[in-house]
Amino acid sequence: MPGEHILVVDDEPRYLRLVRFNLEAAGYRVGCAATGEEALTILAKQIPDLVILDVMLPGLDGFGVCARIREVSMIPIIMLTARGAEEDKVKGLRLGADDYIAKPFSAQELLARVEAVLRRVRLAEVAGRQTSFTQGDLQMDFLTRRVTVRGKEVRLSPTEYRLLHYLAANAGKVLTQDDLLEKVWGQGYRGEQEVLRVTVWRLRQKLEDDSQHPQYIVTLSGVGYILGGPT
Amino acid sequence: MPGEHILVVDDEPRYLRLVRFNLEAAGYRVGCAATGEEALTILAKQIPDLVILDVMLPGLDGFGVCARIREVSMIPIIMLTARGAEEDKVKGLRLGADDYIAKPFSAQELLARVEAVLRRVRLAEVAGRQTSFTQGDLQMDFLTRRVTVRGKEVRLSPTEYRLLHYLAANAGKVLTQDDLLEKVWGQGYRGEQEVLRVTVWRLRQKLEDDSQHPQYIVTLSGVGYILGGPT
DNA sequence: GGGCATTGTAACGGAGTTGTTACGGCTTCC
DNA sequence: GGAAGCCGTAACAACTCCGTTACAATGCCC
Numbered sequence A, B: 001m002p003g004e005h006i007l008v009v010d011d012e013p014r015y016l017r018l019v020r021f022n023l024e025a026a027g028y029r030v031g032c033a034a035t036g037e038e039a040l041t042i043l044a045k046q047i048p049d050l051v052i053l054d055v056m057l058p059g060l061d062g063f064g065v066c067a068r069i070r071e072v073s074m075i076p077i078i079m080l081t082a083r084g085a086e087e088d089k090v091k092g093l094r095l096g097a098d099d100y101i102a103k104p105f106s107a108q109e110l111l112a113r114v115e116a117v118l119r120r121v122r123l124a125e126v127a128g129r130q131t132s133f134t135q136g137d138l139q140m141d142f143l144t145r146r147v148t149v150r151g152k153e154v155r156l157s158p159t160e161y162r163l164l165h166y167l168a169a170n171a172g173k174v175l176t177q178d179d180l181l182e183k184v185w186g187q188g189y190r191g192e193q194e195v196l197r198v199t200v201w202r203l204r205q206k207l208e209d210d211s212q213h214p215q216y217i218v219t220l221s222g223v224g225y226i227l228g229g230p231t
Numbered sequence C: 001g002g003g004c005a006t007t008g009t010a011a012c013g014g015a016g017t018t019g020t021t022a023c024g025g026c027t028t029c030c
Numbered sequence D: 001g002g003a004a005g006c007c008g009t010a011a012c013a014a015c016t017c018c019g020t021t022a023c024a025a026t027g028c029c030c
Helices: A013-025 A036-045 A062-072 A086-094 A107-127 A158-169 A177-185 A193-207 B013-025 B036-045 B062-072 B086-094 B107-129 B158-169 B177-185 B193-207
Strands: A005-009 A029-033 A050-054 A077-082 A099-103 A132-135 A138-141 A146-149 A152-154 A217-220 A224-227 B005-009 B029-033 B050-054 B077-082 B099-103 B132-135 B138-141 B146-149 B152-154 B217-220 B224-227
Touching: A005 A013, A005 A036, A013 A029, A013 A107, A029 A036, A036 A050, A036 A062, A050 A062, A050 A107, A062 A077, A062 A086, A077 A086, A077 A107, A086 A099, A086 B107, A099 A107, A107 B132, A107 B138, A132 A158, A138 A158, A146 A193, A158 A177, A158 A193, A158 A224, A177 A193, A177 A224, A193 A217, B005 B013, B005 B036, B013 B029, B013 B107, B029 B036, B036 B050, B036 B062, B050 B062, B050 B107, B062 B077, B062 B086, B077 B086, B077 B107, B086 B099, B099 B107, B132 B158, B138 B158, B146 B193, B158 B177, B158 B193, B158 B224, B177 B193, B177 B224, B193 B217
Parallel strands: A005 A029, A005 A050, A050 A077, A077 A099, B005 B029, B005 B050, B050 B077, B077 B099
Antiparallel strands: A132 A138, A138 A146, A146 A152, A217 A224, B132 B138, B138 B146, B146 B152, B217 B224
16 A cells, blocks of 8 residues: 555664665655654654554653553554563553564564554454445445446345445455354354355355456355455 | 462472562562462462472372363463473473473572563463464464465465464463364364374475474474474 | 245265374484 | 384375355245
């Protein structure tokens, strides 16, 4: 996703440069702060999409900043801790941090974690207040119940729509068969895999281009289904 | 962490005093028992955060107490063994002890081990809430069930995923074969080492670079497996 | 009442998964 | 040095799971 804004807080110039360089190379817009106070000043003016926060800071430390942020906002926070400082991880996660990375870390690990956190946040947004859903050529409008693929409208039966709706609301998350059966059909339907199987098949017939190799509704053998993933 | 409660079981008053003094000085609350029976009586009333258990006890010995505890609870257990008694170490770990200390030991070693075990437990608590896991080039996302090694996605079968998931949730802790079999396969699978062996092998084929010298899933001969080295 | 859409049930074949067994290397213990 | 135990590896067979298809039951609208 292009241009998402990330605030990096670290007093070690070496790490600040490392993180900034890699994030910018990956296409993010990066802001920097060297102290907790500086970070709060920036945050008061402008809320980024993600904060990367070193625990060890002079003055107001990472925990303090994390707590202050959580008083007013739910933006995702990744903490940077010294490797082996397990109690820092525990404390950070209790304060509401979304993830942590142990120093030293590789650029690959950094980007993987950032992407993972942002992906979850984007999906959660879609699930919540959004009234429409888009994934590739698939488009849903939750208000009008209209579903289109490559611009062409697709007629879905009520059950098919409920299934797709639940999948879309939890896009990117693995949904077990029993979970789907309970949420789409009702509590008495746990274990009734046949209905789910057939309904998924019917849905795919209408949505997928090549239903042999489903693009949207992906099977996880022995587990359940998932709508879309990254990419 | 302040005020965690530790039960010490030893029939030698000299050690009992030594351990109690050092633990209390470090800020722990300490309970004492001189026999296995006494320990079980106390445990029936109140579950501490950690048990330190001498192997050599009159009557019901340390192994017996350890086994009885494990029937009902997963609280961490540290065994005290005579130095050089390697078979005691293996036996203890097999019974589900979390660590062992060879007598005689220094106060420093005692406190280091206690802290290490408690740290792992606290981490495991948090690991439950955690939605991702990283160790070296291995990355897991628990929501999407995606596993990547060096950025490349790895396809795991349901059983392989459950095994890796349990190993990751208890990273750094020795997991006995029976524990793995019970938690990943089910209660009826204790003693069925073959399945575990083969599944571990298949997992390594997919994860490890050089499966001859495993980097992630390490074997502890006669005991079980561990994901990631002890700190 | 007849036609149509929708939904649940049953059956089958194939792909992938899983448990079993066997064998050989390695270590450990007498 | 031989026996026993443990582990990794390989191949095999049974099985599970899923997609697919056909069919029956239900409800709805004209």
